[in-house]
Amino acid sequence: MPAPSVTVRVPAKVNVQLAVGGPRPDGFHDLANVFLAVGMYDHVTATPADALTISCAGPGAEDVPLDAGNLAARAAALLAARHGRRPDVHLHIDKDIPVAGGMAGGSADAAAALLACDTLWGTATPRDELLALCAELGSDVPFSMVGGAALGRGRGERLTPLPVSGTFHWVFALADGGLSTPAVYRECDRLRGDRPVPEPEAAPALLAALRDGDAARLATAVANDLQPAALSLRPALADTLAAGALAGALAGLVSGSGPTCAFLTDGAESAAALAAALVAGGTCRAARATTGPVPGATTLESHA
Numbered sequence: 294m295p296a297p298s299v300t301v302r303v304p305a306k307v308n309v310q311l312a313v314g315g316p317r318p319d320g321f322h323d324l325a326n327v328f329l330a331v332g333m334y335d336h337v338t339a340t341p342a343d344a345l346t347i348s349c350a351g352p353g354a355e356d357v358p359l360d361a362g363n364l365a366a367r368a369a370a371l372l373a374a375r376h377g378r379r380p381d382v383h384l385h386i387d388k389d390i391p392v393a394g395g396m397a398g399g400s401a402d403a404a405a406a407l408l409a410c411d412t413l414w415g416t417a418t419p420r421d422e423l424l425a426l427c428a429e430l431g432s433d434v435p436f437s438m439v440g441g442a443a444l445g446r447g448r449g450e451r452l453t454p455l456p457v458s459g460t461f462h463w464v465f466a467l468a469d470g471g472l473s474t475p476a477v478y479r480e481c482d483r484l485r486g487d488r489p490v491p492e493p494e495a496a497p498a499l500l501a502a503l504r505d506g507d508a509a510r511l512a513t514a515v516a517n518d519l520q521p522a523a524l525s526l527r528p529a530l531a532d533t534l535a536a537g538a539l540a541g542a543l544a545g546l547v548s549g550s551g552p553t554c555a556f557l558t559d560g561a562e563s564a565a566a567l568a569a570a571l572v573a574g575g576t577c578r579a580a581r582a583t584t585g586p587v588p589g590a591t592t593l594e595s596h597a
């Protein structure tokens with residue numbers, strides 16, 4: 294008999310539109326956040342243990358906290374408390390999503406840990422309760438659980454699924470080091486100064502391009518209100534965006550709070566060529582071609 298364990302695969306995200314409102318009294322910002330889950334994955338494996346412990350392997354693992362501050366650990370502790378049990382589990386995170394990269398790696402691990410522990414412990418938490426726990430853990434965590442494409446309102450946690458035709462081809466230019474999400478929101482506020490900020494709204498043309506699977510139209514509609522702030526904090530990202538445009542991307546933008554840059558292409562071949570050109574140009578640490586939408590957190594193996 295193998296040791297009882299549950300492995301969950303969970304994808305990264307890109308924000309094809311991120312419209313950011315003014316700061317709220319609670320420190321968050323209202324958003325119109327159009328999420329797309331893309332095929333870059335972390336894997337979280339839950340195994341019974343005497344106490345809640347975490348290990349992590351993969352690129353950037355040295356920057357992932359292994360204490361109670363790890364979002365996956367917080368997820369396990371929250372689920373255990375909800376069911377009045379001890380969080381007696383070891384969580385191993387196999388990381389492929391860039392750490393602090395604007396691709397929701399920590400949120401992904403939190404969603405995966407919730408699903409893995411719920412399966413391992415047989416707690417059978419109803420889906421709507423799992424999603425409420427996700428929202429307690431972080432604004433992006435509900436989307437990591439559901440995947441696909443969705444519009445996030447409020448601070449990004451109130452989701453409406455979006456219809457998408459076909460598959461979009463992306464290249465992600467990975468940067469050295471991360472950017473702090475709160476610092477990027479603060480910089481966004483600072484750059485805006487006293488200017489009035491409109492209510493964030495999803496662009497109808499963008500939603501139509503997703504629905505129709507039209508990459509060329511999507512390319513004209515992608516937008517990220519956090520991009521000026523990310524560029525202000527990390528000016529070298531302008532070189533990465535320029536390199537992608539020069540190499541033929543349909544569109545390029547900073548992913549969420551950055552520093553990963555996302556490029557839309559018209560197919561798998563263009564994506565592979567663009568990734569090679571970006572790496573050869575030397576403006577990024579690595580470049581990865583992949584597609585979206587893909588499903589959210591998914592249980593792969595269960596030996597419970």
Ligand SMILES: C[C@@](CO)(OP(=O)(O)O)[C@H](O)COP(=O)(O)OP(=O)(O)OC[C@H]1O[C@@H](n2ccc(N)nc2=O)[C@H](O)[C@@H]1O
Nearest residue numbers: 320321322395396397431432433448474475478549550551
């Ligand atoms: C910017 C986005 C875009 O999807 O993702 P990343 O680029 O970080 O992956 C998200 O809004 C990040 O969501 P997430 O990383 O879950 O943020 P949370 O843990 O909820 O909040 C961390 C901090 O970010 C800021 N924050 C977050 C969400 C929001 N709507 N307004 C904010 O101002 C606040 O300073 C908050 O204290």
Ligand SMILES: Nc1ncnc2c1ncn2[C@@H]1O[C@H](COP(=O)(O)OP(=O)(O)O)[C@@H](O)[C@H]1O
Nearest residue numbers: 363364392393394395396397398399400402474
């Ligand atoms: N499981 C986790 N994976 C990655 N980072 C985590 C995790 N748990 C907590 N963190 C912390 O969250 C910060 C943001 O990481 P991450 O979620 O990868 O980036 P982003 O918010 O840009 O999408 C990291 O710098 C790290 O300190």
